Every structure is written in C-alpha cells, then in structure tokens.
Amino acid sequence: MSDYEFYYWSVPFRGQFVRAVMAYAGRTWTECGDAAIASLMEGSVTQMPIPFMGPPVLVDRKAAFAIAEMPAIILYLGETLDLLPATPALRALTMKIVNDANDVIDDITLDGGRLMWNEESWQDFVPRLKKWMSLWEETGRRHDLKEDSGFLLGGGAPGIADIVTAILWATMTDRLPAIGAMLEQVAPRTAALTRRVAALPPLVKLAAKARQDYGNAYCGGQIEASLRKVLNA
Numbered sequence: 001m002s003d004y005e006f007y008y009w010s011v012p013f014r015g016q017f018v019r020a021v022m023a024y025a026g027r028t029w030t031e032c033g034d035a036a037i038a039s040l041m042e043g044s045v046t047q048m049p050i051p052f053m054g055p056p057v058l059v060d061r062k063a064a065f066a067i068a069e070m071p072a073i074i075l076y077l078g079e080t081l082d083l084l085p086a087t088p089a090l091r092a093l094t095m096k097i098v099n100d101a102n103d104v105i106d107d108i109t110l111d112g113g114r115l116m117w118n119e120e121s122w123q124d125f126v127p128r129l130k131k132w133m134s135l136w137e138e139t140g141r142r143h144d145l146k147e148d149s150g151f152l153l154g155g156g157a158p159g160i161a162d163i164v165t166a167i168l169w170a171t172m173t174d175r176l177p178a179i180g181a182m183l184e185q186v187a188p189r190t191a192a193l194t195r196r197v198a199a200l201p202p203l204v205k206l207a208a209k210a211r212q213d214y215g216n217a218y219c220g221g222q223i224e225a226s227l228r229k230v231l232n233a
Contacts, residue, residue, distance in 0.1 A: 001061065002028040002029050002030045002061070003022075003027045003028050003029060003060070003061060003062065004022065004027065004028070004029040004030070004058055004059060004060055004061060005029065005030050005032055005049075005058070005059040005061065006018065006019070006022075006029045006030065006031055006032065006056065006057075006058055006059075007032045007036065007037050007040070007055045007056060007057040007058075007059075008031070008037070008055045008056040008057075009034055009037065009055060009220065010033070010034055010213065010214055010217075010220075011214050011217045011218065011219055011220040012171045012175075012210050012214060012217070012218065013105060013171075013218060013219040013220070014055075014056060014070050014102070014105055015055065015056045015070075016167050016171055016206075016210065017070055017074060017098075017101065017163075017164055017167050017168070018056050018058060018070065018073050018074065018077070019206055019210075020163050020164075020166075020167045020203060020206055021074060021077045021078070021081070021083065021160065021163055021164075022077065023202040023203065023205065023206040024083075024158075024163055024200070024202050024203065025077070025081045025083060026202070027081070037055050037057075040052075040057075041053075041054065049066035050066040050067060050068050051068075052068035052069075055068070056068065056069075056070055056073060057073075058073045058076070058077075060076075060080070063080075070098075070102050071095065071098045071099050071102055074095075074098050074160060074164065075095060075098070078094070078160045083159060083160050084159070084160060085153065085155065085159060090153055090154075093139075093153055093161070094153065094159065094160050094161045097136075097139070097152070097161045097164055097165065098160065098161075098164050100132070100135060100136075101164050101165070101167075101168040104129075104132050104168060105168070105172075105219070107125070107128065107129070107132070108129070108172070108227070109219050109223045109224075109227070110223065112223070113221055113222060113223035116222060116223060116226035117223070117226040117227050117229070117230045118226070118230065119230055122230040122231075126182075129179070129182070130182065130186045133182070133183055133186040133187040133190065134186060134187060136152070136165060136169075136187055136190040137186065137187035137188075137189055137190050139152060139153075140152050140189045140190060140193065141189065145189050145193060146189065147188055147189050147192040148192065150193075151193070152165055152193060158197050158200065162193065162197045163197060163203070165190065165193060165194060165197070166193070166194045166196075166197035166198045166203065167198075167203075169183055169190065169191070169194040170194050170195075170198040170207070171207075171210075171218070172218070173194075174207075175216060175217075175218040176218065176227065176228070176231055178231045178232070179231070
C-alpha cells in the first residue's frame with residue numbers, strides 16, 4: 001500500500017510541487033484521478049477527506065490525516081519528513097518561497113483562468129514575471145548562491161525551497177521554452193540551481209513520468225491554450 005493518496009488533476013502544475021517532495025523523500029502515493037476529484041467536489045463537504053474547494057489534497061494513510069492547499073501540504077510533508085531547515089528563520093523563508101511559487105502560478109494562469117491571455121495583456125505581464133524571477137535571484141544572492149554550486153538558502157543539501165524552485169521553473173520552462181530564455185537572462189543563478197536540482201535522480205524520474213502521463217500539458221484547458229498562443233509555444 002502506498003504512503004499517501006493524492007488528489008490532483010492529470011497535469012503537472014500545482015500538484016507537481018507535492019509530487020516532487022514525495023518523490024525526493026522516497027515516498028509512494030496513489031493518484032486518485034480526475035473522476036474521483038470531480039466526484040468529491042460535486043458532493044457534500046461532509047464526504048470530503050478534508051473540506052476543500054479544489055485540489056491538491058493529500059491523505060496520509062498511516063497518520064489518517066488529510067490536508068488541502070499546496071503550501072499547507074508542503075509544510076506538512078516538510079515537517080513530517082524532516083525536510084525543513086533547522087532554524088525558525090530559514091523555515092519561515094522556505095515557506096515564503098513556497099507561497100511565492102503558488103502566487104507565480106496563479107499569476108501566470110490569471111487566477112486559474114479567470115481571464116484568457118491576449119498579446120496586450122501578456123506584454124503588460126512580462127515585467128511582473130521578470131520581477132518574480134528577480135525575487136528568486138536576489139534571495140539566492142543574499143545566501144551566497146553561485147551559478148555553479150550551492151542552494152537557495154545555503155546548506156549542504158537541497159531542501160524544500162530548492163525542490164519547489166526547481167519544480168516551478170523547470171516545469172514551466174520545459175513546457176514553455178520562451179520563458180526559459182527569459183529566466184536565463186534575468187535570473188541565471190536561479191536557472192542554474194533549477195537545472196542542478198531537477199537533475200537529481202528522483203526528480204528526473206518524476207519528470208519522465210509526467211511527460212509520459214501528461215504529455216506536453218502544463219496547466220490544461222483554455223488558459224493553457226491562450227498562454228501557448230501568446231508565446232507561440
């Protein structure tokens with residue numbers, strides 16, 4: 001039996017952060033699938049493992065505990081799998097980065113497809129996306145991140161902040177290469193960190209499975225179609 005049940009749509013996007021932490025920690029999970037998610041969302045909250053509006057949702061089978069919302073899930077996994085830094089300051093910075101990543105993917109999908117991209121709105125957004133990239137770059141600079149070595153918040157091994165960073169930018173730039181060129185220009189240390197962490201064997205395996213399971217999909221639906229149109233991707 002797997003360690004967790006995981007509810008997220010059949011795309012990488014927000015769910016890939018959770019999958020990556022589980023994979024990095026060597027844990028197993030069952031993907032419950034789109035039909036199960038839809039059934040829970042359409043049913044009564046009394047039948048949900050935890051009250052939620054949308055996935056991701058994680059169920060820890062051994063602990064008989066369920067949690068929703070990506071940052072909360074990452075915090076739970078970080079605490080229970082001993083993946084968070086030792087000091088309160090670095091733990092807080094880690095969760096700040098997790099929440100920033102969550103905000104970036106909200107931004108790049110216009111709050112989950114509330115609106116669709118067009119050429120004008122995308123060009124207006126580009127400076128904001130570059131500023132997001134610069135936040136990561138400056139965070140790494142303050143913690144002595146080099147282009148050829150090191151981790152986002154220092155330390156001798158990748159942590160949650162590095163995994164989340166790698167998944168955010170590697171998944172986005174793999175699916176949308178034009179953004180990859182922007183990241184290399186604006187945030188070269190972040191781009192290099194992303195490559196190093198994404199090259200870890202558990203994350204390589206996860207990326208290959210995502211490609212096999214989801215093809216070139218990123219976030220799905222009309223919002224992805226509009227994003228690809230403005231990026232000629």
